[in-house]
Amino acid sequence: MADMTHDPTADGLDLIKAALGPKGILAGEAAAPLLREWRGRWTGRPCLIAAPATTAEVARIVSIAADHGLAITPQGGNTGLVGGQMAMNGEVLLTLRRLNRVRKVSPLDNSLIVEAGVTLAEAQAAAAGVDRLFPLSIGSEGSCQIGGVISTNAGGVNVLRYGNMRDLVLGVEAVLPSGEIWNGLKRLRKDNTGYDLKQLFIGGEGTLGVVTAAALKLFPRPREKSTVFVALKSPDAALKLLSRAQDASGGGVTSFELMSRAILALVFKNIPDTRDPIAGEHPWYALIEFSAGREARLSALVETLLEDALRADEIADAAVAANEKQAADFWRLRHSMAAAMVPEGGQAKYDVSVPVASVPDFLGAADAAVLKIAPKARIIAFGHMGDGNIHYDILQPVGIAREEFAQAAAAIEVAVYDAIDRFEGSISAEHGVGVARREDIARRKQRAEMEMMRAVKNALDPKGVMNPGKML
């Protein structure tokens, strides 16, 4: 009795299991956290969960997948916000967690080679261990992994000074959709010998291959820091202050985070042990961090700067952190903002960027458009003003049912997107596309750009092995 229906994918799965052995396949309890998006928004349904331990094993898995009609979804720390890391349609979920070696630390090169499964915090620690700085810093740094940080081109609070992840990658090692290993792990500051292919993998959301290791840029550790919390009348005043601070410090502003009173009030309400650094209530605030080398006299610089800004009516009040504890308290306010919104009901959240100077006008236009649709909506705006990147969130009005608010969500989205377009902005500044924004970019990007993206995808992954249904 011959089995006449033959499924090549079943053979592929058997081959992958055989190649990895029992330690390389996850199931049951161990697998559960990999199948659940952390906010519960998406659920993974992979056909297999593979946990390779080496680049060669990753290559073997991808090669088998390519030959047997299987698809692959790579996953890092599973902290992504747009669902790019979820295997939702029977893909092989490939977790990089066992590729967790620090391969090389070179302080004289200011470089670091780590594997994809090393967490961001571990990479920061490896740099600190040789008295260097790896500057990228985001809320999830304890669990997000370098492979994911690269594949989503993560941003965070130090972009103003050091750039996004894209700016911090010297080279990548990746397994291509064919299963071949590309050794692009160069530690060079300059290399003009053809297209800079690593750029396609950075922010590529796993659609062109699996990043297995990377060479990262390190920096001198700042020897002086100054952290300031200021009260402001308006985003426009914040813009002027940013420009003044950048000029005075010669580009020494590491972070410039804007926040409205509305979000700060929610922090004080919902997060224990937080308190206002500045007396009274002000409509806007900014958290600013300066850093410098030795003998920089940052305190004198900051003092003069704040005096000048007060005199120019750019700030209403200011608190300079007297020590590291106080600086950490300031930062805790900023880092608590996402959590402070959770108890407040339904939320429509947007990760907007516009040209830096357009932030005030964008906020004015978006607020007006949203309030026209939902006059009682609570608008929360905060984020990386220095990069033109605002987390623009609309909270369910008090006393209105979650369902009622949800009905206005589609109209609110159109209003916010239209305001973004008007200021030539981005509908996803740092979170990426994944499944969450996939239809939006297809609808809103120039057709020629979408065609180029699809042409690149088809050229490098003609069989559609890598993370289907994401981004494109």
Place this chain on the structure above:
Amino acid sequence: MADMTHDPTADGLDLIKAALGPKGILAGEAAAPLLREWRGRWTGRPCLIAAPATTAEVARIVSIAADHGLAITPQGGNTGLVGGQMAMNGEVLLTLRRLNRVRKVSPLDNSLIVEAGVTLAEAQAAAAGVDRLFPLSIGSEGSCQIGGVISTNAGGVNVLRYGNMRDLVLGVEAVLPSGEIWNGLKRLRKDNTGYDLKQLFIGGEGTLGVVTAAALKLFPRPREKSTVFVALKSPDAALKLLSRAQDASGGGVTSFELMSRAILALVFKNIPDTRDPIAGEHPWYALIEFSAGREARLSALVETLLEDALRADEIADAAVAANEKQAADFWRLRHSMAAAMVPEGGQAKYDVSVPVASVPDFLGAADAAVLKIAPKARIIAFGHMGDGNIHYDILQPVGIAREEFAQAAAAIEVAVYDAIDRFEGSISAEHGVGVARREDIARRKQRAEMEMMRAVKNALDPKGVMNPGKML
């Protein structure tokens, strides 16, 4: 009597001429400088020289070319070093010189939008006009054009602090091989909505489209500067000093240029009105520039740094520029180095990069290999030590005929390339591929990487319209 042979390219040329009018077609005297590579190494033989004045005209030309079997070679300031800008095989030579408008200067955004034909010096001036810095600086800045600077991902003397051109581009507008205009001119610091396609045009050497305009990053202008000339025992001492200077200044080292006594001696010999800033003869020197914001006390920092370096035996002597004139004199030595070699006969020149910490070992290995082949060769090494980028040039030995030296050149090239490979370096750090290094990269790059490059080229330019025979 019907003409049975019909050449569609002739129709295409007629259409281009009609589209541009007489002002848009160059010939005779006006055309001559565009046909000659500035060192006389390559000669252009285009079928037509088109000088469009707008992006729409560029699009029209490319569209006609795509429809009529013509190829296009874009040309900027014709200062390239690898022949990428030469139309050597009957292409339409497309000069961008008439696209020379500064479209938008936004000091509060720290951004600048310029067309491709604006010179680098004009872009720098537009930034300075609003009290900002556009930091890229190269020898040819008076004549090279932004489109070319982007297409070759130029480097220069400020890369250590500000990055290569790739790091300074926020967005590009380009005409695609189909003739469509891609409006990628965003002025955003963060945008994660798909593959970062502009990266393919940066350093793409005109093989994927014509860059017609770009949005560039501006920076605060440094308020303090310090320029130092130091004498050193060895490249290894330079490496230690670089690390010390970076640490002390918190990344405030703008330039760190290494140079051997051999090249400095040629400057004193062949360039009028130059003199040694430091008494005695030392095997190596470095020119270092620091910059900072206000109240930075750079002079105190530099003084302490040099004292510490002297005590640690990292430097033998130092001269700190007392004023701008003296700083300019120091820089003139550095900028005269290429010219100082010209009267010295045959030269084999390499634009090498290796990981920064490998510069000393690379120099040792390369010198040994070259001297084995040509024991009397004069080896000249200088360049951007801070980026691991060394201009490594071998001069004809004194008293040996140019022809005899040329015979050794092939063996020398293999020796230099092998040393580069050994230290995981690049055979073209900042000059690019063009025609000069095309066969070299095909031979030396990983096969998978060459295949990805060809796949991208074929996907985005299936008809082969753009700059055929260059890079790939």
